Amino acid sequence: MSYYPDLHLYIDGQWRKTPDSIAVLNPATEAEIARLPHARQSDLDDALAAAEKGFRIWSRTAPRDRAHIIMKAAALMRERQEEIALSITAEHGKPLPQARLEVIRGCEFLEWDAGEAVRTYGRVIPSAPGIRYVVHHQPIGVVLGLAPWNFPMSQPCRKVAGALAAGCSIILKAAEETPAGALHIARAFHDAGLPAGVLNLVFGAPAMISDYLIRQEPVRLVAFTGSTTIGRHLTTLASENMTSVLMELGGHAPVIVCEDTDPEKAAISSAIRKYRNAGQVCTSPTRFFVHESIYERFLDAFVKRAAATVVGDGMTPGVEMGPLANERRVPALLDLIEDAHAKGAELRTGGSRIGNRGYFLEPTVLANVPAHARIMQEEPFGPLAVINPVASLDEAIAQANSVPYGLAAYGFTNRADYIDRMTDEIEAGNVSFNTLEASLPETPFGGVKSSGYGREGGIEGLNNYMIIKNISHSMKIV
Structure with a gap:
């Protein structure tokens, strides 16, 4: 298929193939349309090192400059709407008009969070004379984003948007059944001039990738969309290191x-x-x-x-x-x-x-x-x-x-x-x-009970990608 991309991993600003790969199938015909490279542990180590380096750069980048790059990537995806939509329909099966709308939806997530990147305000808390308390927001660190197969482009966009707008770097593992949407996201950010290491894209054995990366100290947030069963397992893994989680799980x-x-x-x-x-x-x-x-x-x-x-x-x-x-x-x-x-x-x-x-x-x-x-x-x-x-x-x-x-x-x-x-x-x-x-x-989205923890979207969603730091300042030593 000429409109289906050649699939790669994306690590530290470079496209990468690996010796291991699996077939990507068209669900309407069951025909193989591509081969997807699988990450090895060495690839994950490289992605982690790249994300740490990327975080040091991106967290110190001015919010307005971050927003400019995010908006540029969104504009590129809007220009490439038809190409992206065709690849989504090929790998997922949804009607082409719905795939076109999904591309726009993904761009809207990026655009809204880009606008919020310059409005992550703190506040000054009234206090006694000579003492000041300031609430300060900072990016949480390296994010592990785990995206599902039902919306190959818009769901990864939602996690990338929150992470990058907040000043985080991200390792994105998108669904192996539907990899092209996430690859188009990485391509747009690469072309928009995102610094190497800020966004990394891997595919492979889901359990191996999540189990390995969640246990790594630099990963400070696990953002997952998927089934309740898997979400509970990942939350348990994250709890071993007290790693924060953002879980958007099943519904009925x-x-x-x-x-x-x-x-x-x-x-x-x-x-x-x-x-x-x-x-x-x-x-x-x-x-x-x-x-x-x-x-x-x-x-x-x-x-x-x-x-x-x-x-x-x-x-x-x-x-x-x-x-x-x-x-x-x-x-x-x-x-x-x-x-x-x-x-x-x-x-x-x-x-x-x-x-x-x-x-x-x-x-x-x-x-x-x-x-x-x-x-x-x-x-x-x-x-x-x-x-x-x-x-x-x-x-x-x-x-x-x-x-x-x-x-x-x-x-x-x-x-x-x-x-x-x-x-x-x-x-x-x-x-x-x-x-x-x-x-x-612009609205917060998430569940209660077994449907998850935390929110995506809105100012509430962006707050999940940040830490809240209280600063106490006295005018004299007390």
Whole structure:
């Protein structure tokens, strides 16, 4: 593929190949599109040494100069939008229009954090005469960024943006299934004149890389997006050295549809968002709790829109949903569907694999799913929606909070008192009403309970990449 890049590691400002490599596959065709070099321990040692050197340079670079380079890299990625989007669709499978939007989203993360780089203000605390207390912010140090495969470019951008805006250096390990997005980021920063060592990019055996680098003293923050199981393991490793963590983990987003809303409009909006990125989104609306008075109207409209979703190769014009990003997701989702159906759930549409080439699964809707079905507790991370009736807002909130996750939640209502109740009582880090947009670059994003720790985005996100130092100054020795 002429538009798919030649893959390398990026260490200390240099592109690097290694003797070991694995295949990168197109999930729509299962064809090999590239070979990805795997880092050895010696490569990781080089990346660590480079990041230490890069931190010494970058932490002493004026915030305005840091912002200028970040903005220049973002501008280069905007210019290269089509090239980057084509490579994302090739490795991930998402429709090309969604890949184009992902490139812009990644650039927006960089641009917003670049603007904040010059506004990491401290404060002076009022005190007694002759004594002054000053709160001072400093970059935390070398960051290990671990990015997932579902958004190959925008998720790595979010971690790079926070680290570099704060004055940190970063070793980025992006997903081996979808490496091109991160490589395009490194290429843009290289071309923008980022000092060598400030950004390093490695790939390889995930457990080996994370286990080795987290234990190294120079690594002061582990920023991870991925599953709760892996996040807990990495947090345990980090705790051995008291290393800070930023964990954006799994979700199982509830949607409460109240009796005063338009069920058809809510259903169509929900179905479109549910099958975006083939449902492989941590904030994807998944468990729908619909008031019984409008349940059938909502369910019918949702099922019709789900069944009408155009599924195919993401390169094909008009396709709305591509394949799942990797082979293991297909049997995992089919197992959840089979379990729910066996326990009494109604399969209203979908439920089957499409064809025998590529990782395609039909957009699926399960209705009246019993509480003991696995899907009611396990995040599907795929094109699978659960729609159940509820008799009251009390019941809906109880059902929404019945899982160990609390990343995103949604509500459809026009009543201010309902919004107030859901705002106060839903256990989630992000709650949206009459929209299924969970976060923007300027808003803090993260979860509660098993959905993680810390925030990305907004001023709260940038603070994770900094240490807060209290300075006490007396005018005389006391």
